[in-house]
Amino acid sequence: MSFVAIADRDHEHALHDPQTFVRKYIWSQDHKVIAVQYGIVAICIGLVALVMSVLMRLQLGFPHVFSLIDPNDYYQYITMHGMIMVIYLLTALFLGGFGNYLIPLMCGSRDMVFPYMNMLSFWFYLLAVLILVVGFFVPGGPTGAGWTLYPPQSILPGTPGASWGIICMLASLAVFIVAFTMGGLNYVTTVLQARCRGMTLMRMPLTVWGIFMASILGLLAFPALFVSAIMMTLDALVGTSFFLPAISSMGKTMPHTGGSPLLFQHLFWFFGHPEVYIVALPAFGIVSDLLSTHARRNIFGYRMMVWAILAIGCLSFVVWAHHMYVSGMNPYFGFFFATTTLIIAVPTAIKVYNWVLTVWRGDVHLTLPMLFALGFIFTFVNGGLTGLFLGNVTVDVPLSGTYFVVAHFHMVMGVSPILVVFGAIYHWYPKITGRMLNETLGRIHFWCTFLGTYAIYLPMHYMGILGVPRRYYAYSSAIDFIPPSVQTANRWITISALFVASVQMVFLFNLVWSYFRGKPAGGNPWKSTTLEWQTTDTPPKHGNWGKDLPVVHRWAYDYSVPGAPDDFIPQNVPVDAHAPASHDSGKHT
Amino acid sequence: MSLSAAYVALLTGVLVWAVLVRKLRARPWEQLSASETSALGAARMPPAKVGLWIFLAVVSSLFALFMTAYSMRMGHGHAQDMHDWHPVSEPGVLWLNSGMLVLGSIAMQWARMNVARGERKRTHDSLLIGGLLTLTFLAGQLYAWRELQVAVGFTPQEPALAFFYVLTAVHGAHLLGGLVVWARTLIRMRHKDTELIDIRLSIDLCAVYWHYLLLVWLVLFTLLLAT
Numbered sequence: 001m002s003f004v005a006i007a008d009r010d011h012e013h014a015l016h017d018p019q020t021f022v023r024k025y026i027w028s029q030d031h032k033v034i035a036v037q038y039g040i041v042a043i044c045i046g047l048v049a050l051v052m053s054v055l056m057r058l059q060l061g062f063p064h065v066f067s068l069i070d071p072n073d074y075y076q077y078i079t080m081h082g083m084i085m086v087i088y089l090l091t092a093l094f095l096g097g098f099g100n101y102l103i104p105l106m107c108g109s110r111d112m113v114f115p116y117m118n119m120l121s122f123w124f125y126l127l128a129v130l131i132l133v134v135g136f137f138v139p140g141g142p143t144g145a146g147w148t149l150y151p152p153q154s155i156l157p158g159t160p161g162a163s164w165g166i167i168c169m170l171a172s173l174a175v176f177i178v179a180f181t182m183g184g185l186n187y188v189t190t191v192l193q194a195r196c197r198g199m200t201l202m203r204m205p206l207t208v209w210g211i212f213m214a215s216i217l218g219l220l221a222f223p224a225l226f227v228s229a230i231m232m233t234l235d236a237l238v239g240t241s242f243f244l245p246a247i248s249s250m251g252k253t254m255p256h257t258g259g260s261p262l263l264f265q266h267l268f269w270f271f272g273h274p275e276v277y278i279v280a281l282p283a284f285g286i287v288s289d290l291l292s293t294h295a296r297r298n299i300f301g302y303r304m305m306v307w308a309i310l311a312i313g314c315l316s317f318v319v320w321a322h323h324m325y326v327s328g329m330n331p332y333f334g335f336f337f338a339t340t341t342l343i344i345a346v347p348t349a350i351k352v353y354n355w356v357l358t359v360w361r362g363d364v365h366l367t368l369p370m371l372f373a374l375g376f377i378f379t380f381v382n383g384g385l386t387g388l389f390l391g392n393v394t395v396d397v398p399l400s401g402t403y404f405v406v407a408h409f410h411m412v413m414g415v416s417p418i419l420v421v422f423g424a425i426y427h428w429y430p431k432i433t434g435r436m437l438n439e440t441l442g443r444i445h446f447w448c449t450f451l452g453t454y455a456i457y458l459p460m461h462y463m464g465i466l467g468v469p470r471r472y473y474a475y476s477s478a479i480d481f482i483p484p485s486v487q488t489a490n491r492w493i494t495i496s497a498l499f500v501a502s503v504q505m506v507f508l509f510n511l512v513w514s515y516f517r518g519k520p521a522g523g524n525p526w527k528s529t530t531l532e533w534q535t536t537d538t539p540p541k542h543g544n545w546g547k548d549l550p551v552v553h554r555w556a557y558d559y560s561v562p563g564a565p566d567d568f569i570p571q572n573v574p575v576d577a578h579a580p581a582s583h584d585s586g587k588h589t
Numbered sequence: 590m591s592l593s594a595a596y597v598a599l600l601t602g603v604l605v606w607a608v609l610v611r612k613l614r615a616r617p618w619e620q621l622s623a624s625e626t627s628a629l630g631a632a633r634m635p636p637a638k639v640g641l642w643i644f645l646a647v648v649s650s651l652f653a654l655f656m657t658a659y660s661m662r663m664g665h666g667h668a669q670d671m672h673d674w675h676p677v678s679e680p681g682v683l684w685l686n687s688g689m690l691v692l693g694s695i696a697m698q699w700a701r702m703n704v705a706r707g708e709r710k711r712t713h714d715s716l717l718i719g720g721l722l723t724l725t726f727l728a729g730q731l732y733a734w735r736e737l738q739v740a741v742g743f744t745p746q747e748p749a750l751a752f753f754y755v756l757t758a759v760h761g762a763h764l765l766g767g768l769v770v771w772a773r774t775l776i777r778m779r780h781k782d783t784e785l786i787d788i789r790l791s792i793d794l795c796a797v798y799w800h801y802l803l804l805v806w807l808v809l810f811t812l813l814l815a816t
Contacts, residue, residue, distance in 0.1 A: 113636035181647060185640050193636045202615040219643065223651035227658060230755065240751040241673070242662060257673040257746045260665040263658060270654070302617060555617035 029115035038096030046089035052077040061494025075144030082147025094282040105532035108196025124179030135168035151243040198552030210285020221274035228267040269320035283420040294370035295362030298557035308347035341391035372423030383412025404464025435518030452500035686729035693722035
């Protein structure tokens with residue numbers, strides 16, 4: 001029996017018949033529409049988190065000028081900002097957004113293998129976001145426990161939102177995990193089962209590898225958050241003592257017995273650290289493809305890049321307790337986790353070297369995606385280096401309560417992936433809409449965002465080394481060791497943050513304006529090799545490929561092949577005299 | 590967390606062995622002939638089957654984490670100044686329930702064999718019996734809850750008791766999810782136009798899921814009995 005790609009079997013065609021408006025754009029089972037739905041909701045809730053960060057910065061920079069928020073609001077905004085940005089924006093956007101859009105197109109499939117479940121995944125995600133937003137309107141407001149939701153304080157009186165707010169948060173997380181599981185099952189199964197003819201695992205673009213591995217991490221790690229959410233909900237509602245120790249609160253002895261708050265921390269970080277890579281690995285994959293395409297050069301060390309993705313994914317499960325050095329755990333654990341943390345830096349460094357070597361002596365086009373990709377490398381190296389400091393117990397203990405952690409975390413987990421998100425949107429927007437984003441607005445957006453974030457976060461390193469504590473609503477003059485220059489730095493940071501936040505409006509304007517007025521993009525404006533640029537229609541229609549699925553004849557990185565008429569050869573071009581094989585010597589491996 | 594870490598390490602090992610070591614030696618920049626290319630691509634196994642196995646890995650992660658939390662909380666409860674962990678004396682009906690689930694699993698396997706042989710009536714009967722036995726199991730679990738409540742009262746502060754309720758509830762919820770698929774399959778089967786071949790995959794997957802949840806229950810039951 002000859003090979004028949006799963007996506008090319010008869011019953012698959014039936015899923016892609018013309019549909020009504022509602023079936024096409026609302027209750028859609030088309031992975032591209034679902035991707036855009038995910039993207040829009042993620043950006044909208046991300047804007048809410050952005051506004052909260054602006055309000056917090058106004059308080060910190062000008063504590064006696066603005067009275068927009070009180071201490072309770074401050075803690076609630078810290079919590080919601082962190083949770084929204086990490087889970088509801090970055091995770092949803094990278095996997096639900098880019099994962100949905102790119103996996104079937106890059107693998108040469110018509111859709112995800114379970115389109116109905118894919119649709120449910122989005123609607124559950126939307127429900128999770130709505131439950132989260134409901135938290136703002138319940139009595140007491142949203143939880144202010146910090147994004148790590150550590151018990152016992154998260155569910156005890158005195159913490160903002162300790163009654164309804166925390167329940168909304170836990171319920172929202174549980175629904176999000178259900179949504180992610182449905183999506184993740186789709187992404188992994190589609191990559192394994194629905195690739196087109198010729199698309200071996202080792203011919204897949206690194207974007208797909210990154211999303212694939214991140215989905216596996218998510219599927220295995222999110223249950224830890226689910227378990228802790230269930231148990232904490234029971235502690236809060238039923239009065240169990242999973243996490244809550246025997247404790248007096250507000251002068252009242254609580255009914256709880258000997259629960260273990262440390263158990264929650266282990267569960268949370270068993271999810272929390274892989275979560276870093278759930279966000280980072282898709283970013284790594286996407287940036288690899290952006291660099292290769294816009295430097296017109298094959299990716300340096302493809303096989304090593306794949307192995308590095310896998311190694312990082314596996315190691316990410318054995319480093320969780322480096323977030324808990326100050327929790328009072330056994331010091332030998334600290335030694336173990338410091339070691340594993342330094343080991344995970346090895347495959348990560350390999351990736352950085354390979355990115356630099358891909359660009360080295362390439363035909364670099366400083367397009368918008370390339371600028372953002374280069375900005376990512378720069379920022380990721382900076383953030384990664386401070387991670388080496390914090391990975392060591394003796395350095396982490398004095399720094400962990402300071403702004404040094406805020407700076408490190410935002411550089412490596414906030415700015416770096418967001419730069420990739422922007423780069424990816426500038427890169428794939430022409431395929432999604434058929435129009436180019438405005439170049440001038442894009443350059444303004446890049447330079448202001450890139451330099452602006454350094455204006456925000458570099459001074460925070462300095463503040464952290466001075467010992468300025470994080471999580472404070474205001475700094476009393478009674479804290480003697482904080483010099484007056486810190487308040488000056490705080491003002492500078494706030495002004496920079498306002499500037500960077502307002503520049504994002506330029507980006508949003510560009511997204512909308514270019515949709516109507518942007519320059520027509522054509523099918524393959526970046527002269528890219530990967531399959532999504534080889535569709536017959538731009539934007540691709542339902543089913544993606546017209547009558548016949550593509551057949552892949554080469555890897556995804558045939559750029560600047562000697563003897564070829566163009567400086568790129570798409571993956572679906574057969575090998576012949578006009579499109580020769582390339583890199584046979586394997587010199588770039 | 591050691592159990593979870595070991596589980597993840599095991600999964601990782603299987604993944605590396607199964608997928609990567611064989612495949613990642615490929616040199617993708619080298620060209621293959623047209624005939625070699627046409628043979629390449631994704632495997633032919635039905636996506637639903639692959640999806641189920643991946644889902645089982647997720648569920649394994651969930652239960653491994655619950656069991657890790659159980660053992661950590663138990664260790665904490667036995668600590669010198671705590672002593673708040675009081676083992677639950679499991680109701681005897683759990684043995685009967687376990688028997689029901691074993692029989693349910695056997696019935697599902699019987700249905701799987703019957704559908705492979707093309708015997709419609711027997712497939713229907715065995716599928717029906719498998720589901721009914723599972724419903725009996727769930728009813729038995731509810732009875733066990735009630736027995737416990739009568740025996741020791743509902744005291745949520747007792748961690749062992751709280752874990753008993755949580756673990757059995759999470760396991761039962763997974764069985765209920767399976768019963769939804771089972772009911773859909775049974776309804777489809779009762780339609781005269783449905784060919785047996787159309788529901789063969791569903792029955793196959795039901796059987797795998799039932800065996801898996803039986804295994805999970807046996808592990809949970811052993812853990813509850815032993816501690």
